Amino acid sequence: MSYTEDTLNALRRTSPAQDEFFQAVREVLASLGPLLDSHPRYRKERVIERIVEPERQILFRVAWVDDEGTVQVNKGYRVQFSSTLGPVKGGLRFHPSVNGGVIKFLGFEQILKNALTGLPLGGGKGGANFDPKGRSDQEVMRFCQAFMTELFRHVGPTVDVPAGDIGVGAREIGYLFGQYKRLTGRFDGVITGKRASWGGSLGRKEATGYGCVYFAEELLRARGDGLEGKRCAVSGAGNVAVHTVERLRSMGAKPVTVTDTTGTIHHERGIDLDLLVEVKEMRRAGLAEYARERGDARFIPVEEYPEGEHPVWSVPCDVAFPCATQNELTLADARTLVSSGCECVCEGANMPATPDAMAHLMNAKLAYGPGKAANAGGVATSQLEMSQNASMQQWGLEEVDRRLREIMANIHRSVEEAAAEFGEPGNLVFGANIAGFRKVADAMIEQGIH
Numbered sequence: 001m002s003y004t005e006d007t008l009n010a011l012r013r014t015s016p017a018q019d020e021f022f023q024a025v026r027e028v029l030a031s032l033g034p035l036l037d038s039h040p041r042y043r044k045e046r047v048i049e050r051i052v053e054p055e056r057q058i059l060f061r062v063a064w065v066d067d068e069g070t071v072q073v074n075k076g077y078r079v080q081f082s083s084t085l086g087p088v089k090g091g092l093r094f095h096p097s098v099n100g101g102v103i104k105f106l107g108f109e110q111i112l113k114n115a116l117t118g119l120p121l122g123g124g125k126g127g128a129n130f131d132p133k134g135r136s137d138q139e140v141m142r143f144c145q146a147f148m149t150e151l152f153r154h155v156g157p158t159v160d161v162p163a164g165d166i167g168v169g170a171r172e173i174g175y176l177f178g179q180y181k182r183l184t185g186r187f188d189g190v191i192t193g194k195r196a197s198w199g200g201s202l203g204r205k206e207a208t209g210y211g212c213v214y215f216a217e218e219l220l221r222a223r224g225d226g227l228e229g230k231r232c233a234v235s236g237a238g239n240v241a242v243h244t245v246e247r248l249r250s251m252g253a254k255p256v257t258v259t260d261t262t263g264t265i266h267h268e269r270g271i272d273l274d275l276l277v278e279v280k281e282m283r284r285a286g287l288a289e290y291a292r293e294r295g296d297a298r299f300i301p302v303e304e305y306p307e308g309e310h311p312v313w314s315v316p317c318d319v320a321f322p323c324a325t326q327n328e329l330t331l332a333d334a335r336t337l338v339s340s341g342c343e344c345v346c347e348g349a350n351m352p353a354t355p356d357a358m359a360h361l362m363n364a365k366l367a368y369g370p371g372k373a374a375n376a377g378g379v380a381t382s383q384l385e386m387s388q389n390a391s392m393q394q395w396g397l398e399e400v401d402r403r404l405r406e407i408m409a410n411i412h413r414s415v416e417e418a419a420a421e422f423g424e425p426g427n428l429v430f431g432a433n434i435a436g437f438r439k440v441a442d443a444m445i446e447q448g449i450h
C-alpha cells in the first residue's frame with residue numbers, strides 16, 4: 001500500500017465521521033505523488049502526518065437567550081490548523097450544518113489557500129451550528145457576544161485572526177469585534193471584514209467575488225480568450241456570488257443565474273444586481289421575491305429540483321461559478337455542463353464540486369480554477385486589512401483592487417508553473433495542491449519538529 005493510502009487509512013480511523021475533511025485531504029494527497037517521489041525528505045520528516053493534524057482545536061459551548069427569554073445552546077468551534085506561515089487566518093461559518101468535520105475541511109483547505117497567496121498567513125477555520133436566519137438583530141448580537149466571550153482568549157492580531165464566511169457578514173463581524181473590544185479593552189486587528197469606517201479595508205467585502213472573476217479571466221486568457229461577452233452561471237446569492245455577479249457585469253460578461261437555499265433564479269436578460277442586493281441584503285428574503293418583481297425571470301423552488309441535480313447547471317453557459325457551498329455540483333451536473341458546451345468552471349465556494357464531478361470536468365479539459373486558488377482573493381485582502389490595521393493606515397479602493405488583481409495573477413502563475421513542473425500542464429487542481437503544500441512543508445521542516 002502506498003504512503004498516501006496508509007496516511008488516509010489512518011486518518012479514517014482517527015477522524016471518523018468527518019467525511020468532508022476526509023474528502024479534502026484525499027484530493028490533496030492524490031496530487032502529491034510526484035512531489036513525494038522527488039523529495040523523500042517530506043516522507044522522512046512525516047510532514048503529511050503532521051499537516052493533516054490541527055495544531056489546536058477549540059470546542060466550546062455558546063449559551064445565549066433568545067427574544068422569548070428561552071436559553072439556547074449552540075456548539076462553537078475554532079480549529080487553529082497551522083501557524084507555520086503566519087498567524088492563523090480563516091473565516092467563521094454560522095450555519096446549522098456546521099460540525100467538526102466541516103470546520104476541519106475548511107481549515108485544511110485554508111492552509112494551502114493562504115500559502116498560495118504568498119502572504120504570511122497560517123490557516124484555520126471556525127464557526128457554530130447557529131442559524132442566523134429568522135433571528136432578530138438582537139438575537140444575533142447576543143449570540144455573537146456569547147461566541148466571542150469564549151473565543152477572545154484564543155485569538156489576537158499575531159495569533160489568530162478570524163473573518164466572515166457563510167452566515168457571518170458585516171453585521172456579525174461588528175458584534176463579534178465589539179465584544180472582543182469590550183472584553184480586552186483593545187482596538188486592534190483581531191478580525192477582518194470590519195466596516196471600512198472603523199478599521200476595515202475598502203474592497204474586502206468584494207474581494208472573494210472579484211478575485212474569482214480575475215482568476216477566471218486568467219484561466220481564459222491562458223487559452224487566448226477572455227470573459228467579455230460570456231454567458232455565466234453563478235450559484236449562491238451571498239457575499240461571494242453577489243460580488244462575482246457585480247464584477248462579471250462590469251467586465252462585459254453576462255451572469256444569468258443566482259441561487260439560494262430556497263431556489264434558483266434564471267434571468268436571461270442578465271441578473272439585476274440592485275434588485276438582488278435589495279432582496280438578499282436589505283430584506284434578507286428568499287429569491288422568489290426577485291422573480292415577483294421581474295416578470296421575465298424564472299424562479300425554480302428547491303422542491304422542484306430533480307434528484308441529484310441542480311437546475312442552475314442546466315442553464316447553458318460558457319463559464320460556471322459555483323459560489324454557494326461544498327458539494328453543490330454533482331457528477332450529473334458536471335455532465336450537463338460539459339455537454340452544453342461550458343468552457344470554464346471557476347470555484348468561488350470551497351470544494352463545491354464532488355470528487356467525481358471534478359474528475360469529469362478535468363477529463364473534459366475544461367479550464368478549471370480550484371477554490372483554493374480561485375477564491376483566495378478574500379483572504380489575501382484580509383491580509384491587506386491586517387497590514388492597514390498594524391500600520392494604522394487606510395488604502396484607497398483602487399490600491400486594494402490593484403493589489404488583488406496582482407495577487408490573483410501571481411497565484412495563477414505559480415499554480416500553472418507547479419502543474420507544469422510535475423508533468424501535468426494545465427491541471428490547476430494538481431498545481432494548487434503541490435504549490436501550496438510545498439510552501440508549507442518546507443517551512444515546517446525549517447521550523448523543526450512541531
Ligand code: NDP
Nearest residue numbers: 165166167208236237238239240260261324325349350378
Ligand atoms: P453567504 O452566507 O454570504 O452566502 C452563501 C449563499 O449560498 C447564500 O445565498 C445561501 O443561501 C447559499 N447557500 C448556503 N448554503 C447552501 C446550501 N446548503 N444549499 C444551497 N445554497 C446554500 O456566504 P459566502 O458568500 O461568504 O460564502 C459562499 C462560499 O464561498 C462558501 O463556500 C465559503 O466558504 C466560500 N468562501 C467565502 C469567502 C468570503 O470571503 N466570504 C472566502 C473564500 C471562500 P441563503 O441566502 O438562502 O442562505
